[in-house]
Amino acid sequence: MTKILIARNLPESVVAEARAEFDVSYRNRPDPMSREEMLASLADYDGVLMTLGDSYNAEVFAAAGVPRARILANFGVGFNHIDVEVARNAGVTVTNTPGAVTDATADIAMTLMLMSCRRAGEGERMVRMGSWQGWHPVQMLGLHMTGKTVGILGMGRIGQAIARRCHYGFGMDVAYMSRSEKSLDHPATRYDTPEDLAANVDILVTALPGGAATRHTVNAGVLAAMQPHAHFVNISRGDVVDEAALISALQEKRIAGAGLDVYENEPQVPEALRMLDNAVLLPHLGTAALEVREEMGRMAVANLRAFFAGEPVPNPV
Incomplete structure (x- = not known):
């Protein structure tokens, strides 16, 4: 079964939806991943559902070598914390969640x-x-x-x-x-x-x-x-x-x-x-409403589902 890492604490309904589709490891914490955790996410999982603060930059990709992970499903519309070009060159698709926010x-x-x-x-x-x-x-x-x-x-x-x-x-x-x-x-x-x-x-x-x-x-x-x-x-x-x-x-x-x-x-x-x-x-409250965060999560899971089904992802970046 496809192995997915959910890298941050998300609404319970989103985690449950992901678990129904994938073999999920859930990092139920509010803080961003460390460099070591990001390296492990690229090496040990087929895909990662991550978000703002998880800085997948060029150095992380260089240190990771050829990644096992083939998709970073970003929870959020902004993706400047990901070096998209380097990810693409490493064979990693990046998606986001526009519209919901x-x-x-x-x-x-x-x-x-x-x-x-x-x-x-x-x-x-x-x-x-x-x-x-x-x-x-x-x-x-x-x-x-x-x-x-x-x-x-x-x-x-x-x-x-x-x-x-x-x-x-x-x-x-x-x-x-x-x-x-x-x-x-x-x-x-x-x-x-x-x-x-x-x-x-x-x-x-x-x-x-x-x-x-x-x-x-x-x-x-x-x-x-x-x-x-x-x-x-x-x-x-x-x-x-x-x-x-x-x-x-x-x-x-x-x-x-x-x-x-x-x-x-x-x-x-x-x-x-x-x-x-x-x-x-304000403490970055832009999308801080339960129904909005649930919709963002559903979009991220939909991107993962489509990717591993061999279909075009709904929200590529």
């Missing part, structure tokens, strides 16, 4: 936009500390989102889902930057550079894939182009943003605030960032 991640973007613009995190801390003195007309004034302009860096599935929520839910104008013109069901203005986009919006949201091509797309220049009242939100990958430049912009109040669900060196979050009242910080 779209709406949940877009919802978190809206959560962060509202929390940052309306200073919700700062306000909750005030109440919890017992320092709230009661309502008054100019207390904690924030940015009213309705009718403002949102700028979206990366107009793929998630970017478009955010844009729809902003346009139809909040009456916002939509602007974006992407490699190609998008056919959308609502008006939107396309800009050619991140700087031009940043200069013309009230809220800048990143929805880019991670990886070398997008690393530090949001840099000091992009942040300097933003208007002083504007807010920045990142729900994509931490390395899309130059975190040091963002911290400086927030410390110096050159932008009004930021909402982050991802960080450049997860799970480490710099103390300087944690100390800022104008930063809303």
Whole structure:
């Protein structure tokens, strides 16, 4: 029977579905695999169901030699933790789970936009500390989102889902930057550079894939182009943003605030960032809903099932 390693703790229904199909070894732990565990996964199993933090880079593949494993079924849409070209050259197929994550991640973007613009995190801390003195007309004034302009860096599935929520839910104008013109069901203005986009919006949201091509797309220049009242939100990958430049912009109040669900060196979050009242910080909650994680798991198992049946995998990368 085909041997599969499930490398992280997953919803029970996903594990049960995989066990019905394969000879499963279950690493029921929340932490990423060590280098030694990744080497063993390539040597001892026919396929691996793995996820963010399991860094299958070129060095791991080189040390592994000719792998027994023929597929890495990534649990998640982002796959910048896998060197896909090196995997392909080693005869290893890589798959992911797009679609299942779209709406949940877009919802978190809206959560962060509202929390940052309306200073919700700062306000909750005030109440919890017992320092709230009661309502008054100019207390904690924030940015009213309705009718403002949102700028979206990366107009793929998630970017478009955010844009729809902003346009139809909040009456916002939509602007974006992407490699190609998008056919959308609502008006939107396309800009050619991140700087031009940043200069013309009230809220800048990143929805880019991670990886070398997008690393530090949001840099000091992009942040300097933003208007002083504007807010920045990142729900994509931490390395899309130059975190040091963002911290400086927030410390110096050159932008009004930021909402982050991802960080450049997860799970480490710099103390300087944690100390800022104008930063809303979430622990990578983008897809953290049971039904979403179950659907992601089902997609990963479906990729494994198709591969070992000799059929085209539904979600190759």
